[in-house]
Amino acid sequence: MKKLVPIFVFLLLLSSLMQAQPEVSTRLLNAMRNSNPEDYIRVLVYLQDQVDILSLDAKLYRENASLERRAYEVITALQNKANSTQPDMIAYFENNLENRSIFKYESFWVANMFMVECKSSIIKNLMNRSDVGLMDLDAFLELDRPVDIRPAETLVGSEPGLKIINANKLWALGITGQGQIVLDIDTGVDPTHPALNYKYRGNHVPSSQAWFDPAGTTTPSDCDGHGTHTMGTMTGRSAAGDTVGVAPDAEWIAAKTICTSPHTANSIAAFQWSMSPDGNPNTIDDMPAAISNSWYDPNTTNECSGIYKTTLDAVEAAGIAVVFSAGNSGSGASTITKPKNINTDEVNIWATGAISGASYLGGSTNPIASFSSRGPSLCGGTGSLLIKPEASAPGVGVRSSYPGGGYTTMDGTSMASPHVAGAVALLKSFAPNLTGKQIKMALYNTAKDLGTPGEDNTYGMGLIDVYAAFISLGTPDNTPPDPITDLSVIDPTSNSLTLSWTVPFDSSMNGVTGFDIRMSNAPISDSATFYAAAEIPFTGQVDTAGAIETITIFGLGFSSTYHFAIRAKDVWTNWSNISNPASGATYGAPQVSVTPTSLHRVLMNNQTYIDTLHIGNVSVNNSTLDYSITLDNNTFPTNSIKVKIVPNYVADQDAIVGTKDKPSETGGLSIEGSGGPDLFGYEWIDSDEPNGPAYVWEDISTTGTLANTWTPTGTYDPKDEGYAGPLPLGFDFKFYGATQNQVYVSSNGPLLFSAPAANIFTNAQIPSATAPNGLISAFWDDLDGRTQGTVHYKQDGNKFIVQFTAWQKYSATGSLTFQYVLYSSGKVMIYYKEMNATLTSATVGIENLTGTDGLQVAYNAAYVKNNLALKFSADPDWLASNSTGGMLMNGTSADVLLTFNAEDYPAGNYGIDVIFTSNDPLTTTVTVPVTMEIVAIPVELTSFTAVA
Structure with missing residues (x-):
């Protein structure tokens, strides 16, 4: 045993050394490869040991820390970490300054790191240090440069973009940004401009607390004009009243880092300076409310977890709002410029899209600028974290200050970002005790939705509305919500x-x-x-x-x-x-069964054949089988094979009765993505599919007609068991070949083409000869509108809309908001907005007037969710998918119908693998080979033959 100890220690040491190997960026390696041994290269050296800033930030929010305490604890934690971990590295750098292997270095605490300008030999040594976590080139940053610049006049009044975001409504209340500071990390600012000169903070504090220039100057200047323009949009107003700034009474400070030699380290230093311009972590009156940034790093490869994320998370944790332009890279997906893809939370590293103010004022609901970069974020995530930009602001035709005392009009997301930064300052003057994140959340949650309904990768949450954000803030308090007692x-x-x-x-x-x-x-x-x-x-x-x-x-x-x-x-x-x-x-493991194990067919040209595979969950214990079906190794011609899943009944429908207080419970099953056709030819597809419909919510709760007359179908309240209608559609609507011109709305969710004659609180499978028949069901369950909720309907040209809003389940539980849209063409759309209840006891689908044909999407199974669109059509305008799936409770099964279209194909052998993938832990994949032989002369044809 003793002999094993040295080996174990050696392996442990080897393992630790391997784990300690720092990450080195490709661009740094390329710079080394292209340099001479005596050349100096600027390198960012990020240490392994970093403050857990996100945990500290969460703790401070949890404890309702004041802004003073927050700033102090964040800054001192960062500084203490640097002071305790950097001395050894500093000593190494100092030693190598003497032999000229290092030209210079700079230490940072906002992230525990260094910038060192050194020879390749030093870089190679640093690559072997266990205290180094990441090394990157100190690369040049670039402006999100405006796509157009043109001269503009000096005017008296306020810019239209400021009114578009409703900043003027706060001015009318005396909220103008007073007491707040804004910072621009940009090309500098012209301090003599009449819209800005008297608001420079350096007029009454040392310039070191108001101006940051890596070149060491002490008086503000602008090397380009871009910074003067963006600063004007945040706070510009002349003595004559020409107002171009969102927060015209806020003071400004500036960092001139995007000029000649715009190294990353210079902007990192500016962020660090912003957290404590006066060098005293006990004070916060020197800190900016917001920082506007209109630059990007074109070649960074680790924005999601490296130096940028650590730095920007720290600045936000100190209470400052960081705001970026989204970029001017156009309408393609994931064109947000780096490092704006970072998504620590919904509003951290806020990227701002640009709209055309003129288009918006002209009534356009889709005024996005063509150049405005789009999401989703390259840093991954789910839900809102994946979506970029966070929101949008005016960025086309924005007039603002320009060096020399004049004005220019510019187009770009660089013009949109300072609108948001100015909005933060404006709101902070009303709610000075809130963090930048809390202010940004108010802007985020109250933005005006534009384009596709809901948060999207074009506008984010929509157009910022400063007044709506102000209203949402109300009066700050320290009273927590009531505790949750019914989890x-x-x-x-x-x-x-x-x-x-x-x-x-x-x-x-x-x-x-x-x-x-x-x-x-x-x-x-x-x-x-x-x-x-x-x-x-x-x-x-x-x-x-x-x-x-x-x-x-x-x-x-x-x-x-x-x-x-x-x-x-x-x-x-x-x-x-x-x-x-x-x-x-959770339930136990399912057990998949697929039969037969293979199929073979001999046929001739120009005929269509259908045969069936069976999939079931044969486990005897409670379980759910999640499965998907894909077609692979296909030698059939394109579009010659189609898959349809047909659920098998789990019980005799006539035997499923139950009561309202003791509903029947049977095994559930659902299909994912798309399905059909049924016998008539209807097919369905949802918005989760690549060719599926878009989710579009047109709220009619204020524009539609309230359904306030309900007829009971028994002894219960009619809004519990009853119907509204008939409601005239306003057009002829073809449904399973029969023309309909009116509809009834059941209190239990479905639309019906004849009035129900009895209570229908027990949902059934589709199709079923048992009444009700002739229905469209978005969510058929035992629903209850007695204590909450409304139903509205609206005839709108070639479509008829029925909307359930905050309708409940029996007895007075949950909140369901969904919508039917019937088109004169016969198409049916269903939209699920907010479905907050138990969603696994309902039927989703359509059924003909006699109950002999129908298309079931889900029955007592998980399918419905928020922000989902579902389309039914007998003349589908989408392509059949070669991938589908669903869910089966134990004891249930489904038939998988394979439709083969032989057409005029050459004689020969064709094949395909039908692959079933499931969550059965013992049999995750079942492959069924299917072969077809086409012969040139007629032969006796039989059904596909299962091969033993």
Whole structure:
């Protein structure tokens, strides 16, 4: 045993050395390769040991730290880390200054790092140091340069863009940015311009606290004109009243780092300076409210986790709002310039898109500038984290100050970013105790939606509205939301659990704005076990107090018990007490069965044939089989094969009765993405598919007609068991070949073409001969509109809209908002906006008037979700997918119909593999080979033959 110890120690040492190898950027390696041994190269050296700034930031929010305490703790933590970890590296640098291997170096604390200008020999030595985490070239940054610049006149009044974002409404209330500071990291500022000269902070404090220039100058200047223009948009106003700035009474400070030799280290130094311009971490009156940035690093390869992220997270943690231009790289996907893809949270490293103010004022609902860069973020994530930009502002035809005392008009996202920075300063003058992040969240949450409804990768959340953000802030308080007391675990599957809770009350104007959800394998009994548990991100929109909120957690183990707890927060980051604990167990592992194991067919040209594969979940225990079907190794001609999944009934429909208080429960199944055709030819596809419909929400709750006359179908209240209608469509609507011109709305969710004669609180599979028939069902379940919710309808030219808003499930639980749109062409659209309830007990689909044909999307299974669009059409305008799938409870199955179109293909042999992939842990993949032989002369044709 003793002989093994030295070997073990050696292996451990070797392992640690391998792990300690720093990351070296490609551009630094290229610079070394292209240099001579005696050349100096500027290098950024990022140390392994960094402050856990995100944990510190979260702690300060959790404890409602004042801005003074926040700034002090963040700055001193960063400085202490640098002071305790940098001396050895500094000594190394100093030693090599003497032999000229190092020309100069600079240390930083905003991120624990150095800039060192040195020879390749030093770089190679640094690559072998265990205290170095990352090395990168100190590369040049570039402006997000305007796409157009033209002269402009001096005017009296305010710029249209300022009114577009409603800054003027705050001015009218006396909120003008007074007491706030804005910073531009740009090309400098002309301090003599009449719109800016009297607001330079350096007029009454030392220039070192108001002006940062790596060249060492002490008087502001502008090497380009760009910085003077962007600063004007933040705070410019002349003595004559020519107002070009969002916050005209804010002071300005500036950093001139994007000029000659615009090295990254210079801007890192500017960010560090911004956190404490006077050098005293105990003061905050010298710190800017917001920093506007209109530059990018064209070649960085580690923006998502490296030096930029660490630096910018630290600045935000100190309470400053960092704002960037999105870039002027055009309308392609993921064209946001770097490092604006960083997405630590919804608003951190805010990227700003540009709209045309003139187009917007002209009534356009899609006024995006063609040059404005688009998302999604290259840093990944889900939900809002993936979406870039965060929001948009005027960026076309923006008039602002220019060196020499005049004005120019420019186009670019560089013009949009300072609108947001100015808006932060404006709001901070109203709510000076809020952090930059809290102010940005107000702008983010209240932006005016433009373009495609909802947050998108063109506009982000939409056009910023300073007045709406102001209204949302209300009066700051220290009162947390009420605690959540009804957290429960519902809807288990083999690999997921769903949490459900009631949104608690909070006295702030916006109420609850977010949740901290925790999951553990052990019980969560106190704050220690809560904070030790894994955090589950909540990326949805929080509903109103009293509504049911849900979140589904995927990727869980089979037959495993998990424990949960949750807290709620308000806009002021006041956190509620921890909720009641809740626990739940996932189902066991499913067992897949696919039959037959192969198919073979002999046929001749110009004929179409259909045969069937069967997939089932044959486990005897509660379980859910998630499966997908793909076609691979295909030698058939293009578009000659189509897949359709047909769910098999799980029970005799006539035997499924149940009561309202004891509903029947049967195994569930759903299909993903697309499906059909049914016998008539209807097919469906949803917005999750590449060729699927777009999610477009046209709210009619204020423009439509309220359905206020309800007819009961039994002894219950008619808004619990009843219907509204008939409602005239205003056009002839073909449905399964029959012309319809009116519709009935069931209180339980479906649209019907004849009035229901009985209660229909028990949802059924589709198709079924049992009434009701002739229906379109977005969500057929036991619903209840007695205590909450409305139904509106609207005839709008060639379409008819029915909208359920905040409708509930029986008895008075949840909140469901969804919409039907019927087109005169026969197309049916369904939109799910906010579906906050148990969603696995409903039927989704369409059925003909006799119950003999229909198209079922889901039955008592997970399918419906927020912001989903679903389309039904008998004349599909999308291509059939070669990939589909669904979910099967144990004891249920589905038929997979393969349709082969032989057409006039050459005689020969063709083949394809039908691949079933599932969450069965023992059989994750089943491949069924399917072959077809085309012969030139007629032969006796039989069905496909299963090969043993």
